[in-house]
Amino acid sequence: MWFYEKKLQYPVKVTECNPRLAKYLIEQYGGADGELSAALRYLNQRYTIPDKVIGLLTDIGTEEFAHLEMIATMIYKLTKDATPEQMKEAGLGAHYANHDHALYYQNAAGSPWTATYIAAKGDPIADLYEDIAAEEKARATYQWIINMSDDPCLNDSLKFLREREVIHSQRFREAVEILKFEKDRKQFF
Amino acid sequence: MYTPVKCYHPYYGPYDPCPPCKTKCYQTPPNLYLGFQPMNLQQYPLQEALYKGTLWPCLYDPYPTPVPEGGKR
Known part of the structure; x- marks a missing residue:
């Protein structure tokens, strides 16, 4: 069950009317390494992962939805008056021919979101390594978008989102360490 | 010593058509090196942490990476 807080995780302010940036931001909305893929990937893996890291997947998966909402706000603000x-x-x-100003889960090149973007192997190590890779790829995507954007306010929000990818990657790496060493568990042979 | 960026010089051939990009760089954020985060590390004040996106100075990785004093990109 979720509780919804009616505000964004971090403020989104857009200063320049630049619909082209929206085209690139859609990559993080409905792309392979975007926030929707991330949220669904983690929340789905929770059921078949050892107890000790379920909470982590819940928390990070939930936060990804908060990021999705920020990206949606950016795209909407950049295109609503175009x-x-x-x-x-x-x-x-x-995009306009198909959707008018509506948002759609697709990548920057217009390919619709597909479940093949997310993996669930059922092997805890394989799944967590997948998650680490996903975070690093999302971090890189944010870098490339920041490199193309010259809107300081928008970049401020994007930099926040990029830093969160760094932290999530760190926590997934720690989850692997927990599973590797079975911390605090006595072993009998 | 930790550096958030690594650079290298890709090969440029005599018949390559475009002007060369002499240096290529890639990010190596701190999470690659920290391992399991130790207890009781230094924290940012809450307001600053909310702005930066992390509570932990050891995991803060500004982008684009600030150029060090007297250094060049």
């Missing part, structure tokens, strides 16, 4: 002409100039003509 004319069809501006959408076309920003490379969002195909």
Whole structure:
């Protein structure tokens, strides 16, 4: 069960009218290493992972939904007032033809989100290594978007999101350590 | 010594068509090196932690990486 807090995890402020940036941000919305993939991947893996790391997957999976909401806000703000002409100039003509100003779970190239983006092998080490890789890939994606964006306010939120990827990766690495060493457990042979 | 960025010089051939990118860099954030986080590490004040995205100075990795005094990118 979840409780919803009616505010964003970190404020999202957009200063420049730049629909083209929205096209790139969609990668983090419905892309393979985006926030939707992350949330669903972790929350789904919880059931078949040792008890000690279930809570971690719940917490991080939940936070990914908070990130998803931030990305959605950015995309919405960047495109909501764009004319069809501006959408076309920003490379969002195909998006406009299909969705008007609605958001859609797709990547920056327009491929719709697919469950094949997430893995659930059932092997705790394999799944956690997958999660670590996903966090590093999301961190890199944020770097590439920051490199292309010159909106200081938007970059501020993106830098926050990037730092969270670093922390999540760290916690998944610690989860692997816990499972590797079975900390505090007496072993009898 | 910990550095958040590593750089290398990719090979540039005499017949390559575009102007060379002489140095390529990649990020190596602190989580790669910390291992299991030790107890009782230094913390940021709460307001600052909320702004930075982490409670822990040892895990804070600003991006783009600030250029050190007198250094070049």
